[in-house]
Structures are given as structure tokens and as C-alpha cells.
Amino acid sequence: MEQQVTYFGSSARYRIFTTVKYIVYALLCLNIYLFLQEELLALEYTFTDGVEPGQLIQAFSATIDTAAWVVLLLMFELETSVLDDKKLHGAVRWLLHGLRFICYLAIFYSLEGYYAELVTLYDVTSMPGASMCAFVDGNYSLLLDLDDYAPLDAVNCAAAGPEIYRIAGFDILADADTLRAAQWLAWVDVINAFAWVLVVVVLEVEVRLQLRGSLSNRIMQANKVLKIVVYATLFVAAAYWGVAGDFLDFWDAVLWLFAFVFIELNVFEWQYETHHPAAAPA
16 A cells, blocks of 8 residues: 655654654653652752742752643644644634743743752852761761762761862752762753753744744744754753763753654644645644
């Protein structure tokens, strides 16, 4: 039987593309749970007296950010691939745009949380001449990595470096090398979050122009240059997490890059179907 020709060459290739795409989406949903588990563990050492409403974003920035992005991803998937263009009007269009707006608020809110965590890691007090092991019986915790802590004991205090810092507002100590590594990871979090905001702004422009029938090749080429810069930044951030040994952030970053490659291909396919109506997959 003759296969239907699509942007991907054939309906068989399109089905493979769709299957892989939804597997990636499912794994991203799992990451929401993994980030929640990580941040709940960190909560045992940070906001020990309870989390106030204004501190929620700092305590659960990765969970809120990932959940908002997953919902936003599904909104883009509906608009660029699942729903027919004729249905993207009226109440359906307003509903999709309303949900996306809520996701944007959560994403910007999460960016503020990443920044707050970065500021916290620079708000430290140096303790010259002090020995880390002198604080073992003081209910202190030791910073091991970004969002990773352990109770200070006789074993890990001896392995810490000579320069000691205390994070302001918390009973958390860190040596200079660990603190510097955590600060760099916090910077990567902020830069990565801001770069993703740029990605979604460009994608939002493309989707709106496509719905109006105004998404020309010239605009696509201009956006392509900007996307190359932004995606390169995201790739560098993912590589840094991989080298630094932060597996969950590395894994999450790789999945998101794959996910938005799929969304980009959805847009290309959408454009192709607009100019070749008979090529739309069944």
C-alpha cells in the first residue's frame, strides 16, 4: 500500500517521530516527581522552621519550573500538531492562550526563585580561623553541592577544606571549594532559565504568526539565527551539568532540548501542511 507523503517523508517515519516524541514528554513528566523528591530532601536542611508563602518559589523552584514547562509544552503540542487549525479559534484558542499565560507567570516566578537561591549562596559569612569540626555538636548541616546537604558529623567535617563559610539565615556551613561549585551551578540555573524564556518567546511569536498566516520564510530565517545562539547556550549549560556530575539537571536539560526539537519540527510540519494540504497525516 502506498504510504502518504508528509514533511517527514512518509507516514511510517511520522509514526516513529510521534512515538519517540511522546516518550520524551512522558519522561519529562517523571522529572517533575524527581525534582520534587530532591527539593523535599533539601528542605530538611534549609527551611527547617517551615516554608512561608514567599519562600515557596525558592524551596521548590525546579519543581514549579518543570511542571509549568511540561504544561506549556503540551499546550504547544496541541496547537502545533494535535488540533486542526480550524479548531484554534474562539473558546479553544482563548483557553490555550490562557493556560499558556498562567505557565508563563509560573516560569517567570521560577526564574525569580533561581535568582533568590543564587543570591543566598553569595550571602555568606566567612569564619576565619575556625575549624569545621568545632561545629559538629551544634546541629549544623554541611553543603555538599547545590541543593544537596548532610548533617555535619566527625567524618565529613574532617574532609572539608580549611576555609569555612556560613550561609546567612541557615545553619549550613560550606568550605570554599564546595561553595564556589554551588555558586557556579546556581549561575547556570539562572542562565538556563532565562535562555528558555527566550526560546518560548520566539516560539510564541511563530505560533501566533502561523495562525494568522503570516509566518514567512524570512521571519523563520531571522528566528533561526536567534535560536541557534539560545540553543547553543542551553547545550553548554547541559554539558556543564554533565561535567559537574549533576545527573538530574543534565538528564532534564537533554530531555528538554529533545522536546523542543520536536516542537520546532511540529512548526515546520505545520508550515508544510499549510502549503501542501494533501500532505497532512491521517
